[in-house]
Amino acid sequence: MTVFACATCDAVLSTPLSQVALPAHARQTWGHGLLPVLMEAGSYAVDPEPFGPPWRSWNEVDEDEAAARGVFAPVDSLPFGDPGTIVVAPGDTRGTVLIPERCDGYCCGLDGRDGPNLACEHCGQPVATRIDDCSLWQAVRFAPRAVRRIPTGDPAPQAADWQALATEVHPTPPVGPSGAWSPQWAAAAGVALAHLLAASDGTPVTVPDGLAAETLRRTLDTLLPQEPPAKTAALAGPGLLTPGPALDILLVPQHPRTGEAWQPSSSARTVPLPADVWTHLAFHQERLPVPAAGGLPAGVIRDDPLPMHPWSVFRPDWGVFLYTLARLPAVRQPWLRRIYDRVKDHPYARPF
Incomplete structure (x- = not known):
């Protein structure tokens, strides 16, 4: 198991977590209402791709440069933030406070457009980006250079074969x-x-x-x-x-x-x-449910x-x-x- 701590002051910023794969819907925008939490409690994932500002439009990026970043067709814009953000459930964070001037969003919450909007409560350094706006899966992304990993000594759940x-x-x-x-x-x-x-x-x-x-x-x-x-x-x-x-x-x-x-x-x-x-x-x-007298035969599901x-x-x-x-x-x-x-x-x- 792993705890994430502030790279500046060593204050603990998360509960003990075990690593899982990044969900396929991590970057999904869906509907017009509030979505649930992206990550299950007690887990974290590492996003290998760049995340967050600065943003550059496709016209500002050379095709060879885009290909080197793993993008092979025109997109509206490319993030040039650090790759490797650590994605956790908001409820698994500890010791963080919002940065008011970075709390913009599209509608009902925060979308992370201005970069890290959570700071370490102990030293004030920006450490993470909280996302909870409508249409977006709720998550906190720790900036990879703002935190460090501390093994807890407890074994992580064993990966199923x-x-x-x-x-x-x-x-x-x-x-x-x-x-x-x-x-x-x-x-x-x-x-x-x-x-x-x-x-x-x-x-x-x-x-x-x-x-x-x-x-x-x-x-x-x-x-x-x-x-x-x-x-x-x-x-x-x-x-x-x-x-x-x-x-x-x-x-x-x-x-x-x-x-x-x-x-x-x-x-x-x-x-x-x-x-x-x-x-x-x-x-x-x-x-399909079928009528049956007495007990249900094997393989027949209930109709209620x-x-x-x-x-x-x-x-x-x-x-x-x-x-x-x-x-x-x-x-x-x-x-x-x-x-x-x-x-x-x-x-x-x-x-x-």
């Missing part, structure tokens, strides 16, 4: 109590679609029937040509049968602690999915409460999709760059 993943990861339902699609699923689909397009080489891609088709097929059919032959994609990972050699693309889980994608023994290309989303796709079987069903068609998060695709070198191929430009110019057009 791949075979235990299906039993230890709690699946995230695709639909919430309101009947709206989960923003986590929209973000996961945005990431997966960017990788699926890159793996398609510009040819059609077929995905399994069911929830995978409901969340991915419509977008793939819209963005890719439909002339055969098509590449075949399927779910693969721990607890599933070994995929056959005829599969071209495999949808695989990312480990929730390390962020590493599960690697198959075949030569098929892999597309990562967050473990909580992949687990639901791989193992959740929703069966009814399973949640969405009230609208699924739309992947176009912002997460563009963010991911801009950072894949494959986007420099003319056919894929055309798709990127099309979605960027018309983000609310079908299928987004």
Whole structure:
């Protein structure tokens, strides 16, 4: 376990935390209301990409410089803050105070546009950026050069091996109590679609029937040509049968602690999915309730409460999709760059 302390005065700034993978929806902007906390209590993640000001527009950045920073297609602006911010839940911070002159936001809270807005309560040095504005996942990001790590001596939770993943990861339902699609699923689909397009080489891609088709097929059919032959994609990972050699693309889980994608023994290309989303796709079987006298037979679910069903068609998060695709070198191929430009110019057009 790790505690983060002020690099200037050594004051403790967090509770004991264990490291996990950065969530796929870490940079998501969703809806118009207040979103929950990004990180689970007791955990932290390291964002390898630059974060925060100063900001430079695309016209101010040379393409080679952008590529060196891992961006291969035009974006509105690039952050030139330090990479490696430490992302934690706001409730896991200790000994920090707001910096009033840096508390700007768009609507209902703070969005971090002015840089670090939290200072060490003991010495007054800026140490972190709190984000809690509407449409943004609530989080605190410690500036990597403003804090230092102190091992507590307590062992961190052991990372589950791949075979235990299906039993230890709690699946995230695709639909919430309101009947709206989960923003986590929209973000996961945005990431997966960017990788699926890159793996398609510009040819059609077929995905399994069911929830995978409901969340991915419509977008793939819209963005890719439909002339055969098509590449075949399927779910693969721990607890599933070994995929056959005829599969071209495999949808695989990312480990929730390390962020590493599960690697198959075949030569098929892999597309990562967050473990909580992949687990639901791989193992959740929703069966229609059937009348039964006496006790319910094996395999029949109760009809109270009814399973949640969405009230609208699924739309992947176009912002997460563009963010991911801009950072894949494959986007420099003319056919894929055309798709990127099309979605960027018309983000609310079908299928987004």
